[in-house]
Amino acid sequence: MTSFHLLRRKAVNAIMLSVTALCTLFAAGTLVFILGYLFVHGAKSLNWDFFTKLPTPVGETGGGMANAIVGSAKLLLLASLIGVPIGFLGGVYLAEFGGSTFSFIVRYTTDLLNGVPSIVMGIFAYTLIVLPQKHFSTLAGGLALGVMMIPIAIRSSEEFLRGVPLALREGAMALGASKSKSIWTVVVPAAKHGIMTGIMLNLARVAGETAPLLFTSFGNRFWSPGWEQPTSALPVMIFTYAVAPYDDWHQQAWSAGFVLLMLVLSVNIAARLILSKRVAAR
Amino acid sequence: MGSIDTGMQVAPEAKPSAGAVSKLCAKDLNFHYGSFQALRGISMEVYDKRVTAFIGPSGCGKSTFLRTLNRMNETVRHSRVEGEILLDGENIFKLEVSQVRRRVGMVFQRSNPFPKSIFDNVAYGLRINGYPNRAALRDSVEQSLRRAALWEEVKDKLHQSAYGLSGGQQQRLCIARALAVNPEVLLLDEPCSALDPIATAKIEDLIFQLKDSCTIVIVTHNMQQAARVADYTGFFLLGRLIEFDSTTVIFKTPAKKETEDYVTGRFG
Numbered sequence: 114m115t116s117f118h119l120l121r122r123k124a125v126n127a128i129m130l131s132v133t134a135l136c137t138l139f140a141a142g143t144l145v146f147i148l149g150y151l152f153v154h155g156a157k158s159l160n161w162d163f164f165t166k167l168p169t170p171v172g173e174t175g176g177g178m179a180n181a182i183v184g185s186a187k188l189l190l191l192a193s194l195i196g197v198p199i200g201f202l203g204g205v206y207l208a209e210f211g212g213s214t215f216s217f218i219v220r221y222t223t224d225l226l227n228g229v230p231s232i233v234m235g236i237f238a239y240t241l242i243v244l245p246q247k248h249f250s251t252l253a254g255g256l257a258l259g260v261m262m263i264p265i266a267i268r269s270s271e272e273f274l275r276g277v278p279l280a281l282r283e284g285a286m287a288l289g290a291s292k293s294k295s296i297w298t299v300v301v302p303a304a305k306h307g308i309m310t311g312i313m314l315n316l317a318r319v320a321g322e323t324a325p326l327l328f329t330s331f332g333n334r335f336w337s338p339g340w341e342q343p344t345s346a347l348p349v350m351i352f353t354y355a356v357a358p359y360d361d362w363h364q365q366a367w368s369a370g371f372v373l374l375m376l377v378l379s380v381n382i383a384a385r386l387i388l389s390k391r392v393a394a395r
Numbered sequence: 396m397g398s399i400d401t402g403m404q405v406a407p408e409a410k411p412s413a414g415a416v417s418k419l420c421a422k423d424l425n426f427h428y429g430s431f432q433a434l435r436g437i438s439m440e441v442y443d444k445r446v447t448a449f450i451g452p453s454g455c456g457k458s459t460f461l462r463t464l465n466r467m468n469e470t471v472r473h474s475r476v477e478g479e480i481l482l483d484g485e486n487i488f489k490l491e492v493s494q495v496r497r498r499v500g501m502v503f504q505r506s507n508p509f510p511k512s513i514f515d516n517v518a519y520g521l522r523i524n525g526y527p528n529r530a531a532l533r534d535s536v537e538q539s540l541r542r543a544a545l546w547e548e549v550k551d552k553l554h555q556s557a558y559g560l561s562g563g564q565q566q567r568l569c570i571a572r573a574l575a576v577n578p579e580v581l582l583l584d585e586p587c588s589a590l591d592p593i594a595t596a597k598i599e600d601l602i603f604q605l606k607d608s609c610t611i612v613i614v615t616h617n618m619q620q621a622a623r624v625a626d627y628t629g630f631f632l633l634g635r636l637i638e639f640d641s642t643t644v645i646f647k648t649p650a651k652k653e654t655e656d657y658v659t660g661r662f663g
Contacts, residue, residue, distance in 0.1 A: 280507035284569070287467060288520035288576060289497035298523060303510045 148374070155371025158364040163372070168334050168350075174361045178369055180336050184251070184344035185320065188330060191255025191340070192262055192319055197312055200266020204308075207267065208274035209296050220268070227264035234261050235325035243329060249343040254330025258319045265318070269311030273304040306387050313384040317377040323348040347373045415442035417481075418580060418610045419464060419499075424478035426459055428471060433459045435634040437478075441580070441627075446602060446611045448625030448642070450618055451657070455631040457614045461582050464612065465499040466492050482580075497524065500578030504585040506565035508557035508572075513549050516557050516568055520576040535575055542608075543571035544601050563594025570601065574609075581605065583613040587620065599624050618658060622646050630654045 162177045169176030203223075207216050238257035243249055277300045285295035301308075326332075330344045332353060337344035347369050354366035419441035426434035434456050441447050441464075449457035462468045464480060466487060480487045487495045497520070508516050517536045518526075526532050536553075540546040545567045549560070557568055566586055573581060583602075587595040602611055602624045615621050621628050622642060629639040630653070638645060638654045649655045 278507070280503060280505060281509060283467060283470070283503065284507040284509065284572075285519070285523075286470065287465065287496055287501040287503075288523065288572065289493040290523050291493060294523055298519070299509050 151367065151371045151374055154364075154367040155369075159368045159371060163365070163368055167336070168365075171359065176365075178345070178347065178350055178365065180333065181345040181347045181350040181369065182372075184330070184333070184337060185346045185348075187251055187337075187340070187344065188254045188258055188326070188346055189316055189320055191251065192258035193312075193316060195256060195259025196262025196266050196315070196319075200263050200312075200315075201270045201308060203263070203267040204270025204274060205296065205301070208271045209292070209300070220271075223264040223267050227268075230324075231261060231322050232324040232327075235327060235329055238325065238329045246341075248341075249329060249331035251330055251337060251340045251342065251344045254326045254344065254346065255340075257325035257329045258322060261319050261322065261325065262315050265315045266312060269315070270304075270308050273307030273311065274300060276307065277303045306390065310384040310388045313380050313387075317380040317384075320377055320380075321348055321373060323352050327352075415445060417441070418443040418483065419612075420481040420484075421460075421464075422479040422481070424460070424463065424480065425476070426456075426463055426468065427475040429473045433634055434463070437636045439629060439636055439639050441610060441612055443610050444606055444608075445626040446606050446613065446624050447627045447629065448621035449612070449614045449629045449631055450616075450621050451631035451637075453616075456634040457629075457631040458584055460631070460636075461584055461612060461614050462501075464580070464582055465496050465501050467496070467501060497576050498578055499580040499582060500573035500576065501582040502566070502569050502573050502584065502586050504588055506562060506569050506589070508560070508565050508568050511557065512554045513557050513560070513568060514553040517571050517575050520572060524576060539571045539575040540568075542574050542605065543567045544597065544604070545571055561594070563590050563597060566590060566594070566598060567601065570598075574605075578609065580610040580612065583611065585614050585616060588616060595620070618646075630657060632657070 162175060163179075164177060164182065165179050166175070166177035167180055168178065203219075207219060211219065234257045237260065238253045242253040242256060246253075281299050281303060282295050285299040286292070290298065326346050326349050330346055330349070332349050333343045333345045351366050351369045351373070354362040354369065357363075417440045421437050421439050424434055424437040425432060437456075437460055449461065451457045459468060463476060464487075468474055468476070469492070476488070482490070482495065482498065487499075509519060511519070514536055517539050518532055521532055521535055526535070537546060537550075540549060545564060548564060549568075552559070557565065560568060566589075570581075570586075587598050590598065599620065602613070605611060606626075613621075613624065625642045627639065628642045628645040630637045630645060630649075630651075632653055638649055638651045640650070644650075645654060646658050649658060655661075
């Protein structure tokens with residue numbers, strides 16, 4: 114090989130290394146930038162009132178988003194009640210019982226469902242609950258978010274269940290366990306950390322959804338007792354406050370964004386910790 | 396290597412079938428994976444409270460036959476079985492499958508403890524078969540671990556994860572788990588192939604101790620192992636049982652040319 118070829122190879126290597134490193138830097142840098150920007154703008158006006166007080170009337174400064182925090186929590190609870198059981202049990206079926214053709218169809222449709230724009234999910238819940246009831250409600254918002262959770266809940270549960278080695282299933286069946294008994298006593302417990310992680314990441318994802326809530330839970334500047342009334346939610350508040358013309362609202366939108374991001378981030382980190390604990394236990 | 400003497404130590408207990416009672420009996424057994432026929436007309440008897448070894452080259456059907464004895468092969472899609480296997484005279488294909496597997500236990504090639512504690516692993520079979528009494532459960536777990544010669548090593552860490560054990564200990568844990576439900580027959584599918592010589596020796600000692608209370612069938616790649624532990628040996632080739640006799644006969648004076656070639660190392 115001539116020294117020219119060697120030089121050329123070294124040059125190509127250097128260029129490719131820099132290009133890939135730059136792209137990685139850009140991806141990671143975006144997150145760092147968003148985090149830093151939100152921290153600078155959001156953390157400075159964040160105070161105890163933000164978590165405990167209701168929004169104040171226009172023109173009056175101060176107040177908080179206590180109702181939006183509770184509203185988001187209620188919406189996520191409803192969403193989990195819908196998305197987690199359907200997603201988990203659907204995943205069990207796909208991983209353990211589904212025939213090849215039927216499973217293929219179900220997998221394909223869940224992937225399609227996952228690709229449905231979130232605002233269309235909102236319209237779905239709007240048609241199903243808001244229109245017949247003739248009013249916005251927590252229930253409708255929870256349904257929209259819950260349906261959004263289903264595809265990823267199914268696919269992540271399925272993947273983690275499939276990851277359980279055949280040897281464990283055979284071990285259980287060789288002791289006289291039926292197929293379903295071996296699934297519930299060995300396979301699901303072996304996959305539970307992964308399934309939980311998937312559900313937490315899924316929740317963190319829908320926690321930031323705004324579009325499906327705009328015409329389901331709508332928004333509310335006051336407390337929303339029960340499940341039948343419109344409710345505020347953090348992402349919707351961010352949207353409303355950010356497009357409003359008042360400076361102190363903008364400040365509060367920054368704070369809400371910061372709180373929401375911290376929430377999502379801590380759920381993410383907790384999920385990773387659970388998963389790494391499982392790997393360490395192996 | 397013209398001599399038939401393999402230079403192996405043959406289990407001294409190996410003797411002709413005097414006083415042996417049939418525990419399992421295969422009658423003209425065929426097994427198909429899809430269009431591939433893995434077993435061709437197997438007929439043989441497994442004697443009660445004896446150790447029977449199956450030897451043969453890879454893909455000869457010995458593991459498939461073993462897995463048919465407790466109907467584990469039924470979990471394979473598109474598989475089909477013809478013929479009969481009698482367990483104490485009853486056709487296992489007519490019995491409840493979970494009952495067959497409880498009576499005919501199995502230990503696999505690679506140890507497969509559940510991701511649970513040592514105690515819960517051994518207790519698993521008892522629990523799924525409905526074993527409500529806690530004290531009796533504890534006694535049973537201890538007894539099974541003692542039978543598997545593992546009790547002394549794990550008695551202080553029963554509630555730790557089974558994954559903390561060494562490979563050999565995990566395999567003995569799997570044997571303890573299988574023994575906990577008091578199987579009449581124990582099937583061992585190459586139980587030592589992933590173990591070092593010391594761990595292998597422990598498992599072989601265990602087989603000697605267990606055969607007083609249990610009928611044992613072992614598949615092995617290791618002919619010395621078959622010669623050491625087995626009273627009877629069957630030689631499989633291309634899905635057929637070529638020869639089945641006492642271990643002494645198989646290794647010293649086999650009747651078939653193929654068996655002789657295999658045990659003297661001329662083939663396989």
